[in-house]
Amino acid sequence: MKVTISVGGKFHAFHLAGQLEKRGYLSGIFTSYPWFALKDSNLPRDKVNCLAIKEILERVLSKIPFLSKKADTRYFTANFFDNQVAKRVKPCDIFVGASGYSLKTIEKIRQSFAAKVIIERVSSYTETYWDILRQEGDRLGIKLNFPSSRVIDKELQEYRQADYVAVPSLFAKQTFLANNFPESKLICMPWGVDVDVFRPILKGDNVFRIIGVGMRIIKGIHYLLQAVGELKLKNLELWLIGGGLEPSLEPFLKKYSGSFRYIGAIPQRDLYKYYSQGSLFVNFALEDGFSMAALEAIACGCAVICSDTTGAKDVIRDGIDGFIVPSRDVEALKKKILYLYENMDICRQMGRQARENITNNFTWDDYGEKIINVYHNLLK
Numbered sequence: 469m470k471v472t473i474s475v476g477g478k479f480h481a482f483h484l485a486g487q488l489e490k491r492g493y494l495s496g497i498f499t500s501y502p503w504f505a506l507k508d509s510n511l512p513r514d515k516v517n518c519l520a521i522k523e524i525l526e527r528v529l530s531k532i533p534f535l536s537k538k539a540d541t542r543y544f545t546a547n548f549f550d551n552q553v554a555k556r557v558k559p560c561d562i563f564v565g566a567s568g569y570s571l572k573t574i575e576k577i578r579q580s581f582a583a584k585v586i587i588e589r590v591s592s593y594t595e596t597y598w599d600i601l602r603q604e605g606d607r608l609g610i611k612l613n614f615p616s617s618r619v620i621d622k623e624l625q626e627y628r629q630a631d632y633v634a635v636p637s638l639f640a641k642q643t644f645l646a647n648n649f650p651e652s653k654l655i656c657m658p659w660g661v662d663v664d665v666f667r668p669i670l671k672g673d674n675v676f677r678i679i680g681v682g683m684r685i686i687k688g689i690h691y692l693l694q695a696v697g698e699l700k701l702k703n704l705e706l707w708l709i710g711g712g713l714e715p716s717l718e719p720f721l722k723k724y725s726g727s728f729r730y731i732g733a734i735p736q737r738d739l740y741k742y743y744s745q746g747s748l749f750v751n752f753a754l755e756d757g758f759s760m761a762a763l764e765a766i767a768c769g770c771a772v773i774c775s776d777t778t779g780a781k782d783v784i785r786d787g788i789d790g791f792i793v794p795s796r797d798v799e800a801l802k803k804k805i806l807y808l809y810e811n812m813d814i815c816r817q818m819g820r821q822a823r824e825n826i827t828n829n830f831t832w833d834d835y836g837e838k839i840i841n842v843y844h845n846l847l848k
Contacts, residue, residue, distance in 0.1 A: 469493050469561050469562070469843060469844065469847060470493060470494075470495040470560045470561050470562075471488050471493050471494060471495055471560060471561065471562045471563075471564060471843065472495045472496050472497070472498075472557060472558070472560040472562070472563050472564070472583075473485055473488075473494075473496075473497040473498070473563075473564045473565075474497070474498040474499075474553045474557075474563070474564070474565045474566060474569060474570060474573060475497070475498070475499055475500075475565075475566040475569070475588075476499075476500045476522060476542075476545075476546055476549050476566055476568070476569040477499070477500060477501065477566075478499065478501060478506075479566065479588075479590055480590075480636075480659045480760070481497065481499070481564075481566070481588070482497070482499075482506070482509045482511070483659070483660065483662075483832045483835070483836075484564070484835075484836070484839065485497045485509070485511055485515075486509065486510065486511065486832070486836075487832060487833070487835065487836025487837075487839070487840065488836075488840070489511055489512070489515070490836070491836070491840060493840065493843075494511075494515055495515070495558070495560045496515045496516070496517055496558075497511070497515060497516055497517065498517045498519060498549075498552075498553045498556070498557075499516065499517070499518060499519070500518075500519055500520060500522035500523050500545075500549055501518060501520065501523070502518055502520040502523070503516065503518045506518070517553075517556060519549055519552050519553070521548070521552075522545045522546075522548055522549040522552075523545075525544070525545045525548060526541055526542065526545040540615060540616055540619065542568070542619070543615065543616070543618060543619045543622070546568050546569045546622075547572070549569055550569050550570060550571060550572040550573055551572050553565075553569075553570075553572075553573045554572040554573045554575070554576040555576075557573055557576060557577065559580070559581040559583070560581075560583050561583055561584065561847060562583060562584045562585075562586060562843055562846070562847070563577055563583050563584070563585050563586070564586045564588060564634075565585065565586070565587055565588065565626075565630075566587075566588050566590075567587050567588060567589040567590075567594070567623050567626055567627075567633075568619070568622065568623050568626070570585075570587060570626055570630075571622055571625055571626050571629070574626065574629045574630065575629075578629075584631045584632070584846050584847065585629070585630045585631050585632070586630060586631065586632045586633070586634050586655065587626050587627060587630040587632070587633045587634070588633075588634045589623075589627075589633055589634070589635050589640065589757070590635075590636065590757045590758065591640060591755060591756070591757035592639070592640050592643035592644075592755055592757060593640075593643040593644045593646070593647045593649065594620050594623045594624065595620060595624075595647065596643040596646070596647065596755075597643075597755055598614055598615070598620065600686070600754050600755045600777075601614070601685065601686055601754070601755075602614065604685055604686070604754055605685070605716075608685075608690075608716075610685075610716050611716075612685065612716055627649065630653070631653070631846075632653050632654070632655050632846070633649070633653060633654055633655070634654075634655040634656075634657060635654065635655070635656055635657075635757065636656075636657065636658055636659050636757055636758035636779055637656070637658060637757055637758050637778075637779025637780075637781075637782050638656060638779075638781075638782055639756075639757070639776075639777060639778060639779050639781065639782070640656075640757045640758075640779060641654055641656045655842055657835065657838060657839050657842065658758065658779070658782050658783065658830060658835070659758055659760060659763070659830075659832075659835055660763070660830050660831045660832035660833070660834055660835035660836075661760070661763040661764055661766075661767050661826060661830060661831065661832070662767075662831070662832060663767045663823075663826065663827050663831055665737075665740065666739070666740045666743065666763075666764045666765075666767035666768050667740055667744075667767060667768060668744050668767075668768050668769035668823070669740070669741065669744045669768075670744075671744060671745055671747075671769075672745065673745075674703070675703055675704070675705050675747075676701070676703055676704045676705070676747045676748070676808075676809050676812065676815075677704070677705045677706075677707060677745055677746045677747050677748070678692075678696065678704070678705070678706045678707070678746065678747070678748045678749075678750055678805070679707050679709065679742070679743060679746035679748070679749045679750070679765060679770065680692045680706065680707070680708050680709070680749075680750050680751075680752075681708070681709045681710045681751075681761045682710050682753070682761070683708065683710045683711070683712060683713040683714055683717055684712070684714040684717065685714060685716050685717060685754075686753060686754055686755055686756075687751075687752075687753045687754075687756070688751075688752035688753045688754050688775065688795070688796075689708065689717060689720070689752075690717060690720040691752050691796060691798050691801065692706070692750055692752050692801070693706075693720050693721070693723075693724040693727065693728060694720075694724070694798050695752075695798050695801045695802045695805060696724070696727050696728065696805070697723075697724040697727040698798075698802065699802055699805060699806060699809075701806075701809055704809060705728075705729060706727060706728040706729070707728070707729050707731050707742065707745075707746065708728055708729070708730050708731060709731045709732070709733075709734055709739075709742060710732070710733060711732055711733030712733075713730075739764060740764070740767075740768050743764060743765045743767075743768035743769075743770060744768045744769060746765060746768070746770045747770065747771070747808070747812065747815055747816075747819075748770060748771050748772070748773065748790075748805070748808055748815060749761070749762060749765035749766070749770040749771070749772045749773075750772070750773045750774070750801070750805075751772070751773075751774040751775065751778050751780055752773070752774070752775050752793075752795075752801060753774075753775055753777065753778050753795075754775070754777060754795055754796070755777055755778075756775075756777070756778035756779060756780065757779050758778075758779035758780070759774065759778045759779055759780035762774060762778070762780040762783070762784075763780075763783060763826055763830060766783070766789070766819070766822040766823055766825075766826050767823055767826060767827075768823075769819045769820065769823055770819050770822070771789065771790045771808060771815045771816075771818035771819040771822060772784050772789060772790035772791075772818075772822060773790050773791045773792075773793060773801065773804050773805065773808075774790070774791075774792055774793075775792070775793060775794065775795040775796075776792055776793065776794055776795055777795040783825070783826065783830060784822070785821075785825065788818065788821055788822075788825075789818055789821050789822035789825060790818055790822060791804040
């Protein structure tokens with residue numbers, strides 16, 4: 469079995485590639501990242517096809533006013549990347565392509581050789597994703613950026629033309645089923661985490677510290693700010709981590725100024741140092757296909773509260789590792805934060821139990837073994 473991967477960026481694809489390479493199944497991986505940013509992947513250089521011009525184009529096009537919408541900029545750069553992969557792809561047994569980046573490559577494969585095509589969708593069904601964001605914009609009375617119909621249409625074509633679509637959570641799977649997508653074409657497989665990289669280190673104080681990531685409306689940060697701001701608890705800190713601050717969040721940051729500390733972007737290799745200083749990780753996203761950050765925080769010893777519209781609920785055992793609360797329900801979120809704040813021993817115990825659970829069930833080796841078994845079955 470030979471597997472080729474194509475991804476505009478990184479996401480979890482390099483962990484998948486590493487698992488395939490370890491077992492002798494990796495044919496190659498196409499990425500828009502330059503090689504110098506990938507040296508820690510431990511993949512053979514001759515199996516990594518770097519098409520970094522996509523990243524350069526994206527940065528240039530984002531400066532042009534009529535292309536300033538990020539999603540539309542990515543339409544052009546994704547097509548460029550896709551066309552380049554289509555020219556270079558070689559025969560394989562399975563092609564795994566990132567959604568939004570693979571339509572031309574699928575067409576080339578269909579014309580040139582027989583291979584099973586799997587589209588990886590990291591979030592909910594694309595129309596559902598944008599509907600959720602549109603509803604939130606209307607709810608808040610703010611203007612958000614949305615892609616043109618051609619961005620969505622391209623991804624829908626990929627779903628139709630692929631043999632399978634892989635999603636990382638039951639939440640994401642349900643959004644496909646709700647849009648009448650055939651269940652027989654869906655692969656639902658949770659990702660993993662590197663528990664050696666993401667590990668607990670000594671917490672330097674007794675502050676009850678909440679960690680939130682993803683500085684965008686879709687991540688529900690505005691609701692987390694509201695919850696913490698209204699609780700007004702002593703000896704509580706909220707750290708917000710992540711770059712790319714969405715302008716629509718700025719009014720909320722201003723409103724709750726003094727209730728949080730904005731850390732900004734942190735290199736991946738250093739995130740464990742920050743997560744380890746947390747007592748609780750909160751992912752109150754309106755939509756999150758998996759929530760890799762939640763697993764990383766759990767690996768560092770944090771208990772977790774997540775909304776029921778995230779993939780994290782596939783990993784978290786409600787009431788054991790943390791809590792699952794209804795999306796947008798700020799009162800429910802406040803209630804669970806207050807409970808853990810008032811019962812720090814239970815919070816710490818939940819963090820330990822959560823780490824044990826993912827160490828035993830959600831490492832990248834666990835993911836690799838399961839997904840490769842799926843691939844073998846697809847070829848039978």
